[in-house]
Amino acid sequence: MxxxxxxxxxxxxxxxxxxxxxxxxxxxxxxxxxxxxxxxxxxxxxxxxxxxxxxxxxxxxxxxxxxxxxxxxxxxxxxxxxKELTGTIKADKFLYNLAPYFVIITALLALSVLPFTQDFQAFDINIGILFLIAISSIGVIGILLAGWSSNNKFSLIGAMRSGVQTISYELSVSLSLLTIVLMTGTLQLSEIVEVQKNGWLIVQGHIPAVIAFMIYMIAGTAETNRTPFDLVEAESELGAGFHTEYSGMKFAYFFLAEFINMFIIASIATTVFFGAWLSPFGITESIPLLGIFWFLAKTFVIVFLMMWFRWSFPRLRIDQILTLEWKYLLPINLVNLVVMAVIVWLGLTIQF
Amino acid sequence: MAWLNNSILEDMGYFSDIYQGIKSLLTGMSITGKYFLNFRKGSITQQYPENRETLKMFERFRGEVIMPHDENNEHRCTGCQACEIACPNGSIEIIWDRQLDEESGKKKKMIDKHIYHLGMCTMCGLCIEACPTDAIKWGQNFENSVYDRKYLDRVLNKPGSKLMKGVEE
Structure with missing residues (x-):
């Protein structure tokens, strides 16, 4: 319809x-x-x-x-x-004004490739997942620019932490998505959804897929700079981090982009692990329009999970964050990738 | 062989760390999840009170100092200034003079204005404790914000009010 x-x-x-x-x-x-x-x-x-x-x-x-x-x-x-748009006198005006748009445009770009329902996808690029991974790492440039151009040491520290964190966790996000790509054999998001008509990929890939999903959720939460990993904004030590010097609508752009990024991370998880707009057991397969409902329902469940993380877990220190990434997530991820390759090779995936 | 044991133990430590980590995270999530499911029963904050007319504040509520008047526009303040003396930061000023008392025909101390500066009041309640005739009390009002600080200086006795009979005996 x-x-x-x-x-x-x-x-x-x-x-x-x-x-x-x-x-x-x-x-x-x-x-x-x-x-x-x-x-x-x-x-x-x-x-x-x-x-x-x-x-x-x-x-x-x-x-x-x-x-x-x-x-x-x-x-x-x-x-x-x-509200009035205030700024510091010594700020680098051009970059200072540019930074919020960087953040918000990258968030929008990522939104364009998500398959909300059958044929309701603005841009069905054949390297969809690669595009998403690439776009999500551009967002950090906006944060770095904001911190650098504000000419405020707290902003700069926050932005640098964001850079460290995003670049580290980028790796885990990409590798955990690659684990799934091994099963689908394609990067195109609509094709990935097509593959999941035989069962959602988290079911098809059973144990390694669940591990990949857990790693993806941890790394995704870190990518969006949300609370267990919110060293970027660390209210107790940095004021508000990179957006300390922003006010009014420019601040709102950062704020909105942060929440949209959370939505995007959840949407990618939905698309890749939970069958995007496919209904559970194909109960509403005849009505493609309901796909939007299923997509949003799954996404908001994952968003809720991220909010649950936020209100349960204490914050990590910067060295703990890097230990978690480089000593735990990355090795597990690499082993998981090999395990998944073996499973796909031996045809041990669960198909309905 | 000690080094071997150590390295094996450390290797085991790596995996038990992961296990312990996931276990403790799930424990934490189950606790917060229980709170989330029971938020209606255990809500520790209250709805903003909309029923201002029927609302009865709790016994020890301290909003502002008021001087109750009865239906004849009579209050219980004799102008003894005990509250003014008791107030640690000068929130109360009493303007009084000696006026002719109609009954006894003698000159008597009477209040002209009982001025209360809400802006300076710390709600310590010493004035209410000090009052020998219970002329001032805690009011029920909890919305004290005004648009100009001059509205914070209040005259507590109503215009034309008199001292209630029988208070001084």
Whole structure:
């Protein structure tokens, strides 16, 4: 159904104007849809984080703006829009203003390749996973630029920590995804979903896939700089880390991008391990539109898992973070990769 | 052979570290998970009180100092200034003079204004303890913010109010 709607719009646009103009118009429409989704998802995730945090800490959370506090984050966003954009005199103005866009554009780029449901994917590139891995490591440039150009030592320390952390954990994210690619034999996300029609990859790959998923969740949490690994923002020692000197909408960009990154990490996990938009046991296979529901449901379960991590675990020191990555996750990951290769070679995967 | 034992033990330590780590993380998650599931029963914070009219604050609540008046616009303050003396930071000022008492025909000390600076008050309650006639009490109001600090200086006795009969005996 969704497919026919998009196809109709596509044909209507191309019949209306010359091909070049039509494709540009089409891209603009898609970009607007994704930007809207981006903003709504970001605001919703912030609200979800606050409510869930409250419930974990036996509080009630924001519940006064709108029904059960649904409009709380919208009110916050309006407040941030109306705020003055301050900056330091000695900041490197060009880089200082550029940094938030770096962060937010990389988050948006990653969003474009996610398969939300059948044929509802803005950009089905044949190296999808490679693209995602590459894009997710560009985001750290924005953070480094922000910290460097703020000309504030706390910002710089926070940004440097972010660099160390992201570059280290990048490796584990990529390797754990590669473990799964061994099973699918393709990097294209739509093909990966196709493979999972015989059972989700976490079931197909059983033990090594579960280990890969655990490593992916740890490394993914570290990549988004969330609490067990939030040395970047370390409120107790660095003020607010790299975005100390930002205010108003520029701060909001960092804040939203952080939550969207969490959503992206969860979406990749959904796509690669839990069958993306495929329903469990194919119960709603005849209605492709429900794929969006399944995709979002799975994603939010994983997002909830990350929030659960945040409100359970104490923070790590920088040396502990690097020990965890280089002495534990990486060797386990490499062994796991070999185990998975053997399993695929011997055909020991579970197929339905 | 000691070095061999050590290295084997260390190798074992590597895997037992991983096991212990995962185990302790799962224990932590199960504890927070239990709290999450029981947030409704065990909520330790309260909803902001919307029912301002019917709300009865708890016994020891300290919001602001008030002077209760009865239906004849009479209060119990004799102007003895005990509260003014008891106040450690000068939040209370009493302006008084000697006026003619209508009943006895004598001149008597009476309050003109009982001024209470809420902005300076630390809610220590010494004035209320010091008051010999229970003229001032803790109020029920908990929303004390105002848009200008001049609103924090309050005259507690209402205009035209008198001393209640029988308080001084």
């Amino acid at each position: 969704l497919l026919s709607i998009t196809k109709n719009i596509h044909e209507w646009l191309f019949s209306l104007m010359p091909e070049n103009v039509a494709s540009i118009v089409e891209m603009t429409i898609i970009a607007i849809i994704y930007l809207t989704g981006f903003a709504v998802a970001g605001l919703f995730l912030v609200l979800m984080e606050r409510r869930i945090a409250a419930w974990f800490q036996l509080r009630r959370g924001p519940n006064r703006v709108g029904f059960h506090g649904i409009l709380q984050t919208i009110a916050d966003a309006l407040k941030l829009v109306s």
